[in-house]
Amino acid sequence: MANDAVKSEHLLQVQELKKYYPVRGGFLRRKVGDVKAVDNISLELKRGETFGLVGESGCGKSTAGRTITRLFKPTAGKIFFEGRDITSLRGSELRDLRQDIQMVFQDPFASLNPKMMVGSIVSEPLINYGKGSESKLKEEVMNLLSRVGLPEDAYYKYPHEFSGGQRQRIGIARALALKPKLIVADEPVSALDVSVQSQVLNLLKELQQEFNLTLLFIAHDLSVVKHMSDRIGVMYLGNLVEVADAQDIYADPKHPYTQALISAIPQPDPRNKSKRIILSGDVPSPQNPPTGCPFHPRCPKAMPECSDKKPQLREVNRDHRVSCLLYE
């Protein structure tokens, strides 16, 4: 699997990844079913690119991100990082891997330990891997803090003394400390005010250039994803339904779900009225997903065979893949 071509082009490869959560019920807490949070996703990340993963809440995008960083153990499928199979790494090997894959978490209020100084939060990853002597460590952390736009005295402060945007900068500095190759940013700005969002997004973009990062950017806000991403994957109910270049997917969405999503982006010009596609019904329960295409109960273009046959992701245009029976 680990041939040289793969190694040079793709930093990360995910193949048919599945993550199920067991559902237990009854007196003996026996397993009675699964929540299929991630039901089958395959994707590749090229070095230095930003891949945006979008979908509504509950579609499994955060679970996908955390499974890829191996904070969760995948139920099935394979994950390759730099050509190496990391699907079932454990213990110290897994810890070593974390030097290369870091995460920026969604909630900057909960994801920082309230009882640690910012300096300790940012330097902890370095200490964990025995990097840098004590005096150098502090200098490095100071540099990181100023690089993400925080004052140097932030070192001796506690997280609660900062605003949401500043906390997210702390989270970013922490993620950068180990100079990782891949950063998985799980809705890094969804908890922030709109005015602060763009600052943090631009900071991420700058840092990506500067540190030559590959970014897996998870979000539910399509305009944010468009601003950030080179390529975009759309998720629905644990499945990847469409993958394409960012420009392409906005200009020519193929999957009916993507079309509906993109039609829902608010237009800045009120005269420019686009036709909104309103989806009926709710997202089905991932514990009991529909047969066939997971989207067929809500799909405006559903055909009879959609309820039997599960479509696979296939290429319809160059670098544009869709999983929909309309294109088969």
Place this chain on the structure above:
Amino acid sequence: MLIYTLRRILTMIPILFLVSIVVFALALAMPGDALSGQINPANANPEYIEEMREELGLNDPIHVQYGRWIAGIVQWDFGRSVVHSRDVTQVIGDRLPNTILLSAVSLIITYILAFLMGRYAGRNPYTKGDYAIQGTNYLMLAIPSFVAALFAIFIFSFQLGWFPSTGSVGRGLEAGTLDFWISKLYHTFLPALVLGALVTASYTQFLRNDIIESSQKDYVRTARAKGTSESDIYNKHILRNSIIPIVTLFGFDIASIIGGAVIIETIFSYRGIGELLITSIQQRDSAVVLAVTLMLSVATLLGNLLADLLYGVIDPRIRVE
């Protein structure tokens, strides 16, 4: 922090005032009064009794009596014990070190037990070990202290002969020598074990639940993502946060430790404040009863103060105030 401490201490003054009124009222409500102990019991002449009542100030209005009592306390004069024929301060002073030793040892036992059990149960929740710990805890919580004390005496003193069943120090030992202190600790251990083990349950449960809760917090996930080892995650990120409710509990628990000590000391004939309180009540030694009750109330208040201040030391977010 200094201002916080001062403010916290200032708020105790009105509380102390109210507590003193309650304690005084309770003493008035007790059957009998200080009179019975302070006159010649052989002389039943009503005139003599009336004269003594007048002389001792027992015929004065209540607020005057209260004023006299509180004025004495402010000058560190708690009155005289009729049973012991000594100043109350001396009587209490004799007993206090024993009770402090008992409470301290029992607290240490509680903390050691709760820390070990809570940490294990919190790290391995919903396992057999966890259920075993919880079962043991609730059993200990359910057993009344006097029953547990009797069983402990029966098993450890009479059957196994490991510990003495009564007293607070061996006979014929000179105070201050090393042997004296070892004997004291030896006598203290069994009552302290009973006192400490019975309140362990709440500490263990607090620690366990807090560890479980903290281990699901986002920042623990963050720590895992930045490559912190599991033991560091538990010791640095989780335990430091989870220890706080336990520290606070200790302050509030001082009241229940003292309450427990009253019973345990009586059963073990351990010469401490609790045993003094019980015997004084039986002998209508009201000056001692008043002083001990007031002292226990103050100890509870101080415990809460201590808990609040310790909380500030551990939790930096409070320290900033």
